[in-house]
Amino acid sequence: MSEAWVCSTCGETHQEIPFSFAADFPDPVASFSREEFENRVVAGSDQCILDGKNFFLRGLIEIPILGQDEPFLWGVWVTLWERDFDEISDCWEEAGREDHHGPFKGRIANKMGMVPDPFNLPVTVRLQRVGQRPVFFVDDPSHPLFLQQKNGISLQVARQISSMVLHGRIVTFEEGSHPILE
Numbered sequence: 001m002s003e004a005w006v007c008s009t010c011g012e013t014h015q016e017i018p019f020s021f022a023a024d025f026p027d028p029v030a031s032f033s034r035e036e037f038e039n040r041v042v043a044g045s046d047q048c049i050l051d052g053k054n055f056f057l058r059g060l061i062e063i064p065i066l067g068q069d070e071p072f073l074w075g076v077w078v079t080l081w082e083r084d085f086d087e088i089s090d091c092w093e094e095a096g097r098e099d100h101h102g103p104f105k106g107r108i109a110n111k112m113g114m115v116p117d118p119f120n121l122p123v124t125v126r127l128q129r130v131g132q133r134p135v136f137f138v139d140d141p142s143h144p145l146f147l148q149q150k151n152g153i154s155l156q157v158a159r160q161i162s163s164m165v166l167h168g169r170i171v172t173f174e175e176g177s178h179p180i181l182e
Ligand SMILES: [Zn+2]
Pocket: 007, 008, 009, 010, 011, 012, 014, 163, 167
């Protein structure tokens, strides 16, 4: 998506407008000091455990962009049951895992810089082929992400969302799925 675009937030022309954003960690551990992190968190690139009793998995919320091959991607963490976390860990390198394990239930563990706040929103977790991150499907039809995931968003809306994130703005959705531009 390297096509130049006049930004809806700052009015400047941007050469690059990314359609992929990711949280490095689940919010409950993201603000820990280094010492606290080392004492309380066990984290890999895709899994994270807090205090030995809170289990997090990294994955993707895919939002189709109408007329485009690639979706808008939100890289987020979900919290899930220990037994599901263990099952997913056990089959992580297993060919065909996507056909034999899950789906699972989880809850989003990031605020995603978004209003309405998606933290704790229930999702269905679907494993993908080995080497691909799990995909999360928003279960709550009252959250705009649900409709966006179901119906897709226009290229214009994708660019508006991206520009808000890039400029550190809270991405605020009205009822339905369109961002509110100030
Ligand atoms: Zn801008």
